Amino acid sequence: xxxxxxxxxxxxxxxxxxxxxxxxAEGGYQALSARKVARRIGYTVGTLYxxxxxxxxxxxxxxxRTLDVLHQRLIDRLSQGASGEVALKQLAFAYIExxxxxxxxxxxxxxxxxxxxxDLPEWYQEKLGRVFGxxxxxxxxxxxxxxxxxxRRASRVLWASVHGICLLRIRQxxxxxxxxxxxxxxxxxIEGFLAGMQQRRSART
Amino acid sequence: xxxxxxxxxxxxxxxxxxxxxxxxAEGGYQALSARKVARRIGYTVGTLYxxxxxxxxxxxxxxxRTLDVLHQRLIDRLSQGASGEVALKQLAFAYIExxxxxxxxxxxxxxxxxxxxxDLPEWYQEKLGRVFGxxxxxxxxxxxxxxxxxxRRASRVLWASVHGICLLRIRQxxxxxxxxxxxxxxxxxIEGFLAGMQQRRSART
DNA sequence: ACCTGAACACCGTTCAAGT
DNA sequence: ACCTGAACACCGTTCAAGT
Numbered sequence: 001x002x003x004x005x006x007x008x009x010x011x012x013x014x015x016x017x018x019x020x021x022x023x024x025a026e027g028g029y030q031a032l033s034a035r036k037v038a039r040r041i042g043y044t045v046g047t048l049y050x051x052x053x054x055x056x057x058x059x060x061x062x063x064x065r066t067l068d069v070l071h072q073r074l075i076d077r078l079s080q081g082a083s084g085e086v087a088l089k090q091l092a093f094a095y096i097e098x099x100x101x102x103x104x105x106x107x108x109x110x111x112x113x114x115x116x117x118x119d120l121p122e123w124y125q126e127k128l129g130r131v132f133g134x135x136x137x138x139x140x141x142x143x144x145x146x147x148x149x150x151x152r153r154a155s156r157v158l159w160a161s162v163h164g165i166c167l168l169r170i171r172q173x174x175x176x177x178x179x180x181x182x183x184x185x186x187x188x189x190i191e192g193f194l195a196g197m198q199q200r201r202s203a204r205t
Numbered sequence: 206x207x208x209x210x211x212x213x214x215x216x217x218x219x220x221x222x223x224x225x226x227x228x229x230a231e232g233g234y235q236a237l238s239a240r241k242v243a244r245r246i247g248y249t250v251g252t253l254y255x256x257x258x259x260x261x262x263x264x265x266x267x268x269x270r271t272l273d274v275l276h277q278r279l280i281d282r283l284s285q286g287a288s289g290e291v292a293l294k295q296l297a298f299a300y301i302e303x304x305x306x307x308x309x310x311x312x313x314x315x316x317x318x319x320x321x322x323x324d325l326p327e328w329y330q331e332k333l334g335r336v337f338g339x340x341x342x343x344x345x346x347x348x349x350x351x352x353x354x355x356x357r358r359a360s361r362v363l364w365a366s367v368h369g370i371c372l373l374r375i376r377q378x379x380x381x382x383x384x385x386x387x388x389x390x391x392x393x394x395i396e397g398f399l400a401g402m403q404q405r406r407s408a409r410t
Numbered sequence: 411a412c413c414t415g416a417a418c419a420c421c422g423t424t425c426a427a428g429t
Numbered sequence: 430a431c432c433t434g435a436a437c438a439c440c441g442t443t444c445a446a447g448t
Contacts, residue, residue, distance in 0.1 A: 002446085002448050004412075005411085005413090009412095034442085035439085035440070043414090044413065045414095045442080046415080046443080046444080047413060047414080049441095049442070049443075050413080055441065055442090110372065110376055110378055111376075120377055120378075125380055128380045152381075153381075153385060156381060157370060157390050157397075160370040160373045160374075160390070161366030162369070163372075164367070165362060165366065165369065167315065167365070167368075167372070168365045172324065173315055174333075175337055184358075191405065192398045192402045193397045193398050195400070195402075195405055196396065196397035196400035196401030196402070200396065207427085207429050209432065210431070210432090238420085239421085239423085240420085240422080248432080248433090249432070250422080250434095251424080252432060255431080255432080
């Protein structure tokens with residue numbers, strides 16, 4: 001056997017990632033396995049290891065693609081010229097929608113995945129930064145006058161918080177007697193946090 | 206073979222949970238397997254299935270114990286008579302410390318775990334409620350005058366946010382150029398959110 | 411050069427059979 | 430009644446061997 005060259009290395013790479021995404025979409029992250037991916041694209045498991053270091057490597061790349069899609073989705077949902085609280089809510093609601101409609105894929109973004117204790121790949125950090133950047137930009141209006149460092153911190157704090165609400169809601173860890181939507185809770189967070197930050201800023205001037 | 210009765214069913218149950226916790230502490234959640242747990246307590250895998258429905262059942266019970274320990278830890282770190290912002294920060298810092306020192310165990314609390322799409326066990330919900338209850342109580346001072354429903358919602362929003370910051374920090378998903386501690390970010394959240402909620406409340410009266 | 415097939419060391423779960 | 434041992438259907442990863 002051996003030697004088919006039906007596909008280039010790059011093609012196999014892309015096919016594998018697509019197959020992996022389909023598996024995750026259909027059965028959650030538990031449904032993802034190297035053997036299943038290989039079977040789906042019509043190659044042997046061994047071939048996968050010609051193109052990925054290991055399954056973790058494949059997951060990083062899959063997550064990278066998810067971050068790209070998420071970033072684009074956030075941009076699409078942002079009304080032109082929107083800024084401040086309005087923009088923040090649009091971003092947050094788009095984020096919630098993404099998490100709710102593509103739950104498995106979204107969930108993988110923040111799972112351990114780094115089975116090793118090493119740092120994230122730097123290109124992954126950069127993709128994360130692009131997402132946070134949208135929030136930072138939307139905060140620029142409401143927090144005008146804050147130093148850039150505070151602005152940066154505030155955007156990370158706010159977005160990690162939105163993520164936390166989203167996560168616990170989807171994982172059903174919130175112990176709420178129904179009624180509350182993720183959107184309502186997020187709204188409470190954004191309005192509260194923003195009002196508080198503005199007050200504290202003006203108290204200083 | 207068969208029939209040893211060195212231990213009662215209940216004893217095997219406890220031994221297994223202890224062994225599972227040790228495995229997780231040593232090697233993360235990936236190091237947990239039914240076969241390893243069985244080996245550690247000196248029984249065959251089959252025996253484990255006499256005492257647990259499956260591995261997921263074991264994980265739920267392990268998480269239940271973790272929630273108990275966490276709840277106690279939070280109470281211990283709360284100064285007697287502390288309330289309001291002071292109490293909230295004590296709770297949050299204790300939570301962060303727990304997450305940082307018992308990362309693997311803590312992380313399992315919010316992973317999928319419900320591979321099935323069913324609801325959480327009701328006793329698990331109740332344990333979660335006990336933890337949120339501490340936050341709700343601490344918020345009672347600062348948000349005096351709010352209706353109970355708003356208070357309840359605010360406590361969930363705030364704690365989910367603290368969790369989100371904690372999670373993204375530990376999973377290194379925050380894209381921060383160092384310097385910022387989890388505590389500093391959490392402090393920004395608590396102070397901001399509290400100030401905002403108080404302002405909005407007084408604006409209404 | 412490219413890919414396979416088999417091997418290795420693991421999994422979770424079940425259940426007939428032993429004591 | 431309690432526990433075992435073997436079986437079944439899976440894993441991730443490696444690598445000699447085939448074309």
